[in-house]
Amino acid sequence: MKLFIGLMLAVLASACNNGDQLSDAYGNFEAVDYTISSENSGKIMALHLKEGDVFQKTSLVGYIDTTQLYLKKEQLKAQRKSIAAGIQNIISRIDVYKEQLVLLQKDKQRIDKMFADKAVSIKEVDDINGNIQVVEKQIKSVQTENAKVLGSIESLDKQVESINDLIEKSKIMVPKAATVLEKYKEPFEMVNTGTPLFKLADLRSLDLRVYISGDQLPSVRIGQKVKVIIDKNAEENESLEGTIIWISSQSEFTPKIIQTKQERVKLVYALKVRVVNDGRLKIGMPGEIRF
Structure with missing residues (x-):
């Protein structure tokens, strides 16, 4: 009897050390990755990053050639300066007409x-009224001319703003803290707007996507803390703390990579557990959870 009890305790201890019998769900770690694409067309003049680089904040990593944009901008600025020089002449003409109108109105008062x-x-009354009307029309005509000039200047200003925007978009940025997963282009290559340049992901935390059965679903909730188990070596495991951040609202068949053929026909629910990554976690790495 004692021998039987000893054997049972040994089996239980072996199962506990293995950890598989205690895990409630299995899956793989994943990250939310995103691709940075070119926002302008041209030649890449610099791209200072490589796969595996880690950025802690928003960073300028390269730029696309802006020579033609700069020259176009200077041309527009010269046109604006030329057009603006004529505004003072228009304003002077309006001032002259207004002075004439003041004198004619005084004459009108005296003639009336x-x-x-x-x-x-x-x-004589008709003549003075006619002269006043002529000057008023001249003022309106010059004001219309001035409005056209101001409209031309405004149009040029908008074009300069557009070019400034394109110059700004010629900068290649890492928008936030992230790790470079893949690099698609190199300096001096030609790109078009929308051409993928590199792929990023924030690896400071990873999501373990696992699948649970329907009878486990009532025992889990968003924000719940769970124990995450990863392999330390061929025989030992390590445990980390994770937080459930998402639970699928729809059931699905168990993915083929998770279970045996018999288990794959079962309906399960996917959930994601977010785990702070201290460097041990990698994308695609297997993991387990225990509630």
Whole structure:
């Protein structure tokens, strides 16, 4: 009897050391990766990164040739300067017409008074009113001309803004803390807008995607802390803490890579467990969880 109990304890200890009998779900680690693409067309003049590089913050890593954009911008600035020089002449003409209008209005007041005293004829009244109307039309005409010039300047300003935007988009940026997973282009290669340049992912934490059965579903919730088990070596495991961040709302058949053929026909639910990565975790690495 004692021998039997001893054998049972040895089997249980072996199962506990193996860890497989205690795990509630199995899966692989994954990361949210994204591709940085060119936002402008041209030749890559610099691209200072390689696969495996780790960036801790937003960083400028290269740029696309902007020579033609710069020359176009300078041309537009010269056109604007030339057009703007004519505005002062237009303003001076308007000032002259306005001074003429003030004098004519004074004359009108005097002629209207004289007409009331029957000292002038109706023709003189009509003449002064006609002169005032002519000057007012001249002012409006010059103001219209000025508006066209201002419109041309505004159009040039918008074109310069557009070029500045393209120059800014010619910079190649790592937008936030991330690790370079893949690099697709090298300096001096030609690219078009939308050409993929490199792939990034934030590996400071990884998600372990696992699958649980329907009867396990009521026991899990978003934000729940779970124990994550990874391989230390061929015989030992290591444990980390993880947090459930997502639970699928739909069931699916167990992925082929997870279980035996008999298990694959079962319906399961996917969930993701986020784990802080101290460098031990890698994309695609297998893992287990225990509730």
